[in-house]
Amino acid sequence: MIKKKSLWFLAIFLLLLAGIVTLLFFLPKNQAKKDIQKMTTVSSTGSSHWEEKETSSQSKVELLPNENLVKENFSIKRDNYDIYGQLTAPAGYQDHKLPLLILSHGFGNTLEFMDGYAEALAKKGYLVYSFDFVGGSQSSRSGGSMLEMSVFTEQADLNAVLATLKRQDYVDANNIFLAGFSQGGVVSTLVAAEHASDIKGLITMNAAFVLFDDARQLFKSKEDIPAVYNHRGSNLGKVYFENLLDYDIYQTMTKFQKETLIIQGTDDDIVPLSYAERAEQAFPHARLVKIAGAGHILNASQADEAMVAAEAYLKERLASEN
Template sequence: MEVYKMNSYQKEIVKIKHQGREIHGVSYMPDRKRKCPVVIFSHGFNGTNADFAMNSDYLAKKGVGAFCFDFCGGSINSKSDLKTDEMSIFTEKDDLSAVIETIKHWSNVDPDNIFLFGGSQGGLVSALVADEYLEDIKGLLLLFPALGIPDDWNKRFPTISSIPDTVELWGVRLGRKYFESIHNYDVFNHIGKFDKNVLIFHGDQDDIVALEYGKRAEMIYPNAELEVFSGEGHGFSEAGNKKVAEMTYEFIKKNI
């Protein structure tokens, strides 16, 4: 294992094996013996664990652990297994579940204070997983969650027979599996049971995921709050990301 000693925490490369594949992850754990709360970060479409390095560094310096990972097949730059055309929302859901099942047993993780944070497609995946891990997850944070992915693709491919074998999106090759698995899938029938606190960050200039999805999510959860960022799109500015990191820490403090 590669371990990097930072000023106030340890950064370590972690490999998690499940279902015949391996996940590449990076843990950011405060350099102390006691159990600490932890946030599991799930990146968006074609992202990597590095997308939340700043957030993780910020939290770890304040005594909150973080774990970032590459979804299998989740990016052309992924260090995890699978090709992008083997990935689907549901393979990513399995990956996140495997991460939860692994780190909740770590000696320096407080298993009663595990939080999920997902951005874009990773937000959709985190929302789906939270509904199945009601006992394990303490709180949920969603950054412009791409809850409209099935709606968007079902409009483009309204029937199973209209789905091609492969589609290239933003330089990423997706397989038939990705589209078949979300055919006629209604996200809002599979989220909303999570009854602990939920914090949603969404920009009012998002041209990839309409703000309406963030508003609808706020309504479906029993205890959700939507923070609308003025002038921000799908991918926040440095100032916006800094505010998200600060609000994440405040959310953790309030909920542990």
């Protein structure tokens, strides 16, 4: 009888022990499973605790593709000048933080030269800012005289533009790109090298890296430069040439360590292809896209080809962490 009672108590003890083991091991696992399920359950705001944790550790780039664009005048101060500029953006841009492209026109032009590119890029969801360089042409709305203009005064213009725009609430300051045509490509290179930490990427199109050699072929020393010299149909001052003679643009390129896109027409009679090829070697990380048969000014189909290359480059850079 005693033996049967002992066995009965032993059986009860084992059942209790099994229950304790279940509580210690199985219940926490089930609770953890419930916690995970809770974290991945979408809340009424459309996000989850798990998703919030993921997005807080990974910065996502926002684009705002839109066929409806707005164009707004936006002037920027540089010394005593008001730089005339225009923001081309997808409608509703004010409520977002979007990547920014700053477009720089070439010698003797105005921002209208870049209009087609500005509109195409804005429709893809980017903010685009274009402007008239001070003294950049006889028609510049930013004032100044071509007699006082040089790539270095234009560098000061672009510096002022960059400093102002990167502070705007709707600009994604981590994703600012510079893009320039001809002389504007040279100026964009100077600013990218000077402010590399602020620039996500650089695009040059038929960039006039030849202008340094042009100056050296024209004048052997600063003393040889007249007060006024007619160059490519425009009267320029001594200031335009004097600092080009001993400047090494290829050494400057080495300071920009991020990916660079160089677009160059193979039949450019102002900027020979060899200058773009040398730039590709000078930039630490560069890719040269040659537009077959293109001269200095691209026709519509050639411009479309350049845009395809630019869009692919921008997407690649936006996906990059550096």
